[in-house]
Amino acid sequence: MCQFSSPSLSCKSKSDPKTKVQESDRLVTALIPKDPTFENPQKTHLSLAISEARCIANIALPMILTGLLLYSRSMISMLFLGRQGELALAGGSLAIGFANITGYSILSGLSMGMEPICGQAFGAKRYKLLGLALQRTILLLFLVSIPIALLWVNMKKILLFCGQDDDISTEAQLYILYSLPDLLAQSILHPLRLYLRSQSITLPLTFCASLSILLHVPINYLLVSVFNLGIKGVALSAVWTNFNLVGSLIIYVIISGVFRKTWGGISSECLKGWRSLLSLAIPSCISVCLEWWWYEIMILLCGLLLNPRATVASMGILIQTTAFIYIFPSSLSFGVSTRVGNELGANNPQKAKLAATIGLSSSFVLGFAALCFAVMVRKIWASMFTQDADIIALTSMVLPIIGLCELGNCPQTTGCxxxxxxxRPKMGANINLGCFYLVGMPVAVWLSFYAGFDFKGLWLGLLAAQGSCVVTMLIVLARTDWECQAQRAKELIGNVSDDADHNEEDEKLKDTKNSSSSLDGRIPGIQNLRFQCEVYTHKKLVTWGREAKEFDWSTPMAADSKHDSSLTKTHYLDWVTMTH
Incomplete structure (x- = not known):
């Protein structure tokens, strides 16, 4: 059988036993997959772990810097809002909260549907799928932005219906109307960042973010102070900065040539085959929104406590604090997600498991560091934002609880x-729903309003949610079958690529039928062989036809096999199957 498995073998291999053994050994060796473990037997588990930690750090560290830069942008906007007076600050803050709940959280969550597709496709070297996923996701976010924009236009009516102050609602409406173009910027920015990150390209994103933040201050000064646009200028400055970031990223992609392997041009294929994307995007969106909305509900509950003015203000400071701390575990989770997806796509389940293990171990270190930070700054942190004694006291009391929450939040975020x-975003959505809303929320309400813990009870409820969440997450990850996940990665990439390759394969099939029709008379029984291949699979027919066209029928093997139609059919089908 071995002598038929390569068209390059001659008749000498039949008569010369030594040559036959050498050729057989060569063929068997070629069929053995290359494994880095066999190529580098001297590598220890420690060296592999260190190497993986470096790969994760190369992705996560630039993402941390980018997160800090974007966080500073929001702080700059709040400073310019504060200079416009108390009404502008209240209206702008309300508008930002409304935009986060109804817009930005949805766009961010939906965009994450492309993350496993791009990560696994890149690992499997199916580079063109990245460009196709990018187009589909941008188009999806554009479509979703339309109802979001309609909701924003009617925000004042919604706020008044909920009993909000008329003046504050008017200011909030003004801010969010001038933020409408930001939906377009975010619809491009989120997928573009994921597109680059799935290829482990994160440092250029940091440089582009640095450039946009450097321009953010003068843009704010120009629109707010020079042109006296007030709250409208703050909103337009944020939009302008995001478009600067999008533009700089696009320029980088073009100049660096990153797109060459992954971009097949704007294709009508982006209008088809959305099932795989939506099956991942919708659960990802639900998971993100459930966590984002928790904090907004907490603010609403603060308004029902004994001292609503102080508790709402303290809650705002604490949410800003948690947002700052969250930059670190979220960046780590981005690095882990990319590495796990790449290795599963490359069919390296053990390396994917190692990446997950290294990431989770690092997350516990981050959680302990966050706890130490919260405890150390508890007496001075609130004074950086206000001089109100009640607000400072509430913030100082709750900061250690936040530190304990981060012990669970960091591993939980990395687990996501x-x-x-x-x-498996659906699994993450189920965990968040159960732990935050079926465990954390009842505990928070009971402790705050019935057990006498007041403001502290809300954060103890969050602690219960994070604790149950991390335990559930670790159980799920410990029971993960990594071999099965590698197989699922093949199926996911196959499902996505089937839609992209369908038309191309149809064209190849037409060419194959035309080119192979001339072979029918050259080998007895070849029509029956074509039927066998067609039954075997559609793709094997395309492969068989292409190889049949390229096969050198003048070789001795082909000449000899013409006299035995059954031998030809059997060995030729074996040869096609083994080589593909």
Whole structure:
């Protein structure tokens, strides 16, 4: 059989036993897959772990810097809002909260549906799928932005219906109307960042973010102070900065040539085959929104406590604090998600498991560091934002609880990254729903309003949610079958690529039938062989036809096999199957 498995073998291999053994050994060796473990037997588990930690750090560290830069942008906007007076600050803050709930959280969550597709496709070297996923996701976010924009236009009516102050609602409406173009910027920015990150390209994103933030201050000064646009200028400055970031990223992609392997041009294929994307995007969106909305509900509950003015203000400071701390575990989760997705796509389940293990171990270190930070700054942190004694006291009391929450939040966030890398966002959504809303919310309400813990009870409810969440997440990850996940990655990439390759394969099939029709008379029984291949699979027919066209029928093997039609059919089908 071996002598028929390569068209380059001659008749000498039949008569010369030594040559036959050498050729057989060569063929068997070629069929053995290359494994880095066999190529580098001297590598220890420690060296592999260190190497993986470096890969994750190369992605996560630039993402941390980018997160800090974007966080500073929001702080700059708040400073310019504060200079416009108390009404502008209240209206702008309300508008930003409304935009986060109804717009930005949805766009961010939906965009994460492309993360496992791009990560696994890049690992499998199916580079063109990245460009196709980018087009589909941008188009999806554009479509979703339309109802979001309609909701924003009617925000004042919604706020008044909920009993908000008329003046504050008017200011909030003004801010959000001038933020409408930001939906367009975010619809491009989120997928573009994921497109680059799935290829482990994160440092250029940091440079582009640095450039946009450097321009953010003068843009604010120009629109707010020079042109006296007030709250409208703050909103337009944020939009302008985001478009600067999008533009700089596009320029980088073009100049660097990153797009060459992954971009097949704008294709009508982006209008088809959305099932795989939506099956990942919708659960990802639900998971993100459930966590984002928790904090907004907490602010609403603060208004029902004994001292609503102080508790709402303190809650605002604490949410800003948690947003600052969240930059670190979220960046780690991005790195872990990328590495897990790449390795599963490359069919390296053990390396994917190692990446998840290294990431989770690092997350516990981050959680302990966050706890130490919260405890150390508890007496001075609030004074950076206000001089009100009640607000400072409430903030100082709750900061250690936040530190304990981060002990669970850091591993939980990283675990969500592992689930995204394995294309299981639905599992993450179920965990968040159960732990935050079926455990954390009842505990928070009971402790705050019935057990006498007041403001502290809300954060103890969050602690219960984070604790149950991390325990559930670790159980799920510990029971993960990584071999099965590698197989699922093949199926995911196959499902996505089937839609992209369908038309191309149809064209190849037409060419194959035309080119192979001339072979029918050259080998007895070849029509029966074509039927066998067609039954075998559609793709094997295309492969068989292409190889039949390229096969050198003048070789001795072909000449000899013409006299035995059954031998030809059997060995030729074996040869096609083994080589593909």
């Amino acid at each position: 990254g592992v689930l995204r890398g394995t294309a």
